[in-house]
Amino acid sequence: MKRFMLLVFALSSVVVFATCLAAESTDPLPSWNNGAIKQAIIAFVQTTTDKSNPKFVPPAERIATFDQDGTLWVEHPMYSQVVYCLDRLPAVVKAKPELAKVEPFKTVLSGNREAIAKLSMDDLFKILAATLTGMSIDKFRAEAQKWLDTAKNPRWNRPYTELTYLPMEELLKYLRANGYKTWIVTGSGQDFVRVYSERIYGIPPEQVVGTANGTKYGYHQDGKPFLTKEPRLLLNNNGAGKPEGIHLMIGRRPYAAFGNSTGDRQMLEYTKAGDGVRLAMLVLHDDAKREYAYGPALGLPDAKVGKFTQALYDEAKKQGWIVISMKRDWKRIFNFKSQ
Amino acid sequence: MKRFMLLVFALSSVVVFATCLAAESTDPLPSWNNGAIKQAIIAFVQTTTDKSNPKFVPPAERIATFDQDGTLWVEHPMYSQVVYCLDRLPAVVKAKPELAKVEPFKTVLSGNREAIAKLSMDDLFKILAATLTGMSIDKFRAEAQKWLDTAKNPRWNRPYTELTYLPMEELLKYLRANGYKTWIVTGSGQDFVRVYSERIYGIPPEQVVGTANGTKYGYHQDGKPFLTKEPRLLLNNNGAGKPEGIHLMIGRRPYAAFGNSTGDRQMLEYTKAGDGVRLAMLVLHDDAKREYAYGPALGLPDAKVGKFTQALYDEAKKQGWIVISMKRDWKRIFNFKSQ
Numbered sequence: 001m002k003r004f005m006l007l008v009f010a011l012s013s014v015v016v017f018a019t020c021l022a023a024e025s026t027d028p029l030p031s032w033n034n035g036a037i038k039q040a041i042i043a044f045v046q047t048t049t050d051k052s053n054p055k056f057v058p059p060a061e062r063i064a065t066f067d068q069d070g071t072l073w074v075e076h077p078m079y080s081q082v083v084y085c086l087d088r089l090p091a092v093v094k095a096k097p098e099l100a101k102v103e104p105f106k107t108v109l110s111g112n113r114e115a116i117a118k119l120s121m122d123d124l125f126k127i128l129a130a131t132l133t134g135m136s137i138d139k140f141r142a143e144a145q146k147w148l149d150t151a152k153n154p155r156w157n158r159p160y161t162e163l164t165y166l167p168m169e170e171l172l173k174y175l176r177a178n179g180y181k182t183w184i185v186t187g188s189g190q191d192f193v194r195v196y197s198e199r200i201y202g203i204p205p206e207q208v209v210g211t212a213n214g215t216k217y218g219y220h221q222d223g224k225p226f227l228t229k230e231p232r233l234l235l236n237n238n239g240a241g242k243p244e245g246i247h248l249m250i251g252r253r254p255y256a257a258f259g260n261s262t263g264d265r266q267m268l269e270y271t272k273a274g275d276g277v278r279l280a281m282l283v284l285h286d287d288a289k290r291e292y293a294y295g296p297a298l299g300l301p302d303a304k305v306g307k308f309t310q311a312l313y314d315e316a317k318k319q320g321w322i323v324i325s326m327k328r329d330w331k332r333i334f335n336f337k338s339q
Numbered sequence: 340m341k342r343f344m345l346l347v348f349a350l351s352s353v354v355v356f357a358t359c360l361a362a363e364s365t366d367p368l369p370s371w372n373n374g375a376i377k378q379a380i381i382a383f384v385q386t387t388t389d390k391s392n393p394k395f396v397p398p399a400e401r402i403a404t405f406d407q408d409g410t411l412w413v414e415h416p417m418y419s420q421v422v423y424c425l426d427r428l429p430a431v432v433k434a435k436p437e438l439a440k441v442e443p444f445k446t447v448l449s450g451n452r453e454a455i456a457k458l459s460m461d462d463l464f465k466i467l468a469a470t471l472t473g474m475s476i477d478k479f480r481a482e483a484q485k486w487l488d489t490a491k492n493p494r495w496n497r498p499y500t501e502l503t504y505l506p507m508e509e510l511l512k513y514l515r516a517n518g519y520k521t522w523i524v525t526g527s528g529q530d531f532v533r534v535y536s537e538r539i540y541g542i543p544p545e546q547v548v549g550t551a552n553g554t555k556y557g558y559h560q561d562g563k564p565f566l567t568k569e570p571r572l573l574l575n576n577n578g579a580g581k582p583e584g585i586h587l588m589i590g591r592r593p594y595a596a597f598g599n600s601t602g603d604r605q606m607l608e609y610t611k612a613g614d615g616v617r618l619a620m621l622v623l624h625d626d627a628k629r630e631y632a633y634g635p636a637l638g639l640p641d642a643k644v645g646k647f648t649q650a651l652y653d654e655a656k657k658q659g660w661i662v663i664s665m666k667r668d669w670k671r672i673f674n675f676k677s678q
Contacts, residue, residue: 060543137586181545194590204399205590206520215586217579217605224612225605227586234573234587240556247476247554247566248573249588251533251544266556270564 028174031167031332037281038329040322041171044279048255049178055277059179063254065209065246065267066172068186068193070260070306071283072201074153074163076292079305081188082124083160084147085131086116092131099130117304132189133213133229140229144195158336161200167330168258168283172201175256183254185246186210187238187263191229209249211237242267255279261306268321280321284308287327367513370506370671376620377668379661380510383618387594388517394616398518402593404548404585404606405511407525407532409599409645410622411540413492413502415631418644420527421463422499423486424470425455431470438469456643468570471528472552475565483534497675500539506669507597507622511540514595522593524585525549526577526602530568548588550576581606594618600645607660619660623647626666 032038048057069075089108092099099105104123107115119127132140153160172182184203186193190210197203212235215227237245243266246254256279257264257271268280285306286293294300295308302309316323326333371377387396408414428447431438438444443462446454458466471479492499511521523542525532529549536542551574554566576584582605585593595618596603596610607619624645625632633639634647641648655662665672 060537063545190587190590198399206402206588208590212587215583217582217609225582225609227582243556243564243566244554248529248551249545251529251547266564270556273563 028177029167029170031170031330033329033331035329037322037324041174041279041281044256044277045174045178047277057255057276061252061255062175062178062180063183063250063252064175064180064256065183065185065250065254065258065271066168067259067261067264067267068184069188070285071258071264072164072168072172072184073160074291075260075305076285076294076303077305079188080160081128081192083151084144084192085127087147087151088131088143089127105130128189129231132192133231136226136228137191137215138226140191141195144192148196156334156336161196162336163334164200165283165330166332166335169201169335171258172203176202180256181207183207183209183246183250185237185242185257185267187236187241189213190235190237209237209245211235211241238263240266243270246270257281258283260285261308262312263307265312265315268316269319272319272321280316280319281324282308282312282316282321283324283326286325287330287333290333291326367516368506368509370509370669372668372670374668376661376663380513380618380620383595383616384513384517386616396594396615400591400594401514401517401519402522402589402591403514403519403595404522404524404589404593404597404610405507406598406600406603406606407523407527409624410597410603411503411507411511411523412499413630414599414644415624415633415642416644418527419499420467420531422490423483423531424466426486426490427470427482428466444469467528471531472568472570475567476530476554477565479530479568480534483531487535495673495675500535501675502673503539504622504669505671505674508540508674510597511542515541519595520546522546522548522585522589524576524581524596524606526575526580528552529574529576548576548584550574550580577602579605582609585609596620597622599624600647601651602646604651604654608658611658611660619655619658620663621647621651621655621660622663622665625664626669626672629672630665 029038029041047053047055048062050056066072069079086108089105093105093109100109104119104126107119108127148159148161151160152158153163156163175182182203184193184197184201184207188210190208190212193210194205194208197208198205214230214232214234216230217225217227219225235241235245235248242264246267253274254271257267258281259268260283264282272278272280284297285291285295285308286298294303296302296310297308297313313323368377368380386392386394387401389395405411408418425447428444432444432448439448443458443465446458447466487498487500490499491497492502495502514521521542523532523536523540523546527549529547529551532549533544533547536547537544553569553571553573555569556564556566558564574580574584574587581603585606592613593610596606597620598607599622611617611619623636624630624634624647625637633642635641635649636647636652652662
């Protein structure tokens with residue numbers, strides 16, 4: 001009997017050892033090319049989750065925040081939410097025909113792409129307000145879902161929700177597997193991103209911080225309560241608004257933050273200003289062939305989206321933020337087989 | 340060898356079976372008296388977590404929201420946050436002596452309890468703004484923590500953080516053990532409650548929704564960024580503000596909601612208006628001996644805190660909200676041994 005038990009013990013040990021080996025040899029980030037960037041991510045995770053390391057971070061404090069447009073999915077040449085709003089405008093104008101006669105709606109309805117591309121931020125805000133507010137949150141969700149199910153990005157001829165970056169999906173999963181709570185912190189509308197964040201990123205609605213308007217509580221005729229989306233801006237979650245939004249919705253400073261533009265500068269700054277080891281990373285869009293290349297940091301013309309200025313590039317170097325080159329660091333860009 | 344393995348298998352089965360029995364016979368709510376209320380809670384949890392039940396709720400959607408003052412801890416005769424603000428006022432006036440000459444600060448500094456008790460809501464807002472804003476969030480946290488560590492409730496001569504209701508602590512744990520994410524949804528200040536929520540309720544800061552002011556991002560002289568608490572109100576998280584706050588911060592409708600006053604009416608209404616099984620409960624303070632008895636629903640004078648009006652009582656009956664009687668349903672009120 002004793003010998004049998006020893007045998008069982010020995011066999012179990014072999015199994016456990018083999019499992020450990022297998023786990024160690026499984027690459028958590030297979031779509032990332034080996035190199036300094038991938039190593040920096042792995043070192044950060046190992047350091048902060050190793051109890052014997054003085055830089056260990058307790059599980060409850062493991063917060064990682066991700067910008068969305070240009071960081072988790074394609075933003076060029078136009079944010080998906082803006083495409084959605086432009087697509088929705090005809091239906092809005094049908095319900096309120098007086099809008100067709102005033103700017104900026106007149107320009108959008110003209111279909112003149114050059115003129116649409118020149119619309120100012122103020123114009124865009126008017127379009128967002130007209131298309132995203134003044135309806136119940138249930139109706140908003142249903143409309144957005146319908147669009148996501150049918151609309152396609154013209155370059156790849158695929159739903160927008162398939163244009164997520166595979167390396168970043170792996171990074172989200174890797175962080176979560178190591179006890180990090182992953183959050184989206186986006187300049188896009190909180191309600192819009194929440195419609196798909198759980199399905200495409202595994203990030204639940206309560207972990208999406210975005211630009212948010214107020215809602216108003218009221219009652220249907222049958223007495224059932226509902227919330228109406230109002231044009232009143234509560235949180236402009238961009239630039240300095242990102243740390244403010246993080247404080248409002250999370251209440252802790254992130255240990256890791258990921259962005260791709262000047263709108264993420266303060267979030268990265270705020271993250272790095274904390275104690276211990278903090279990770280701040282910026283995605284540089286320098287892959288014209290597989291995705292896009294744009295921005296002054298590459299000597300290219302400024303884009304309407306995701307400004308990556310020379311100043312941001314310089315600050316990244318100075319502050320120890322890590323710049324991810326899509327071209328150099330990502331083995332694959334998307335999950336679909338087009339590459 | 341075969342016989343030995345059979346024996347191991349048989350023994351393991353006994354152990355597993357015994358463990359199951361032990362688990363089944365462990366009461367998850369030992370401080371609740373047996374009866375309809377306790378049964379209703381257990382039935383709700385069993386129904387929504389049983390995969391074979393048509394009312395099953397997927398884990399991701401299991402959201403339970405709790406009012407704090409009067410629902411999770413003592414609110415009478417004054418909300419703890421108000422006590423904190425009144426306690427802090429002398430230090431604030433020392434830094435800004437001009438306040439001593441104007442109302443409502445003059446009244447508070449006079450120490451005249453009757454006059455203080457008569458202050459209006461507007462006056463209270465002025466006191467909250469003066470004592471809770473205009474400082475960095477780090478400084479605010481340190482000050483609040485210092486107060487919590489030293490201040491004592493005069494009736495029980497214990498720190499305020501010990502005046503939590505044991506039956507509600509058990510309920511929080513029971514829900515969490517069954518996959519529910521527990522949230523505080525309070526009219527008190529979000530930042531204030533976040534200082535202690537994790538330690539005393541096991542609820543992390545990111546699951547505290549409270550009345551919230553804006554913050555402003557800025558820099559210390561050494562270039563380090565910080566957030567300043569501003570008097571600008573973002574979310575008045577009371578009454579209709581509770582469903583609005585839930586939408587802003589959670590983005591899903593709760594399956595269970597717990598309150599104790601008219602300020603929780605809309606949260607309970609919104610919760611119950613969802614599909615499937617939803618649980619809405621109100622704590623009635625009817626135990627003058629072990630805690631307090633107050634409110635018109637008991638034929639008692641109205642209190643400054645936690646209004647439980649006759650209208651609320653009637654609506655609870657009509658809507659199927661369950662009223663918890665502290666006197667009848669709670670075996671023990673507190674964790675400490677004074678009863």
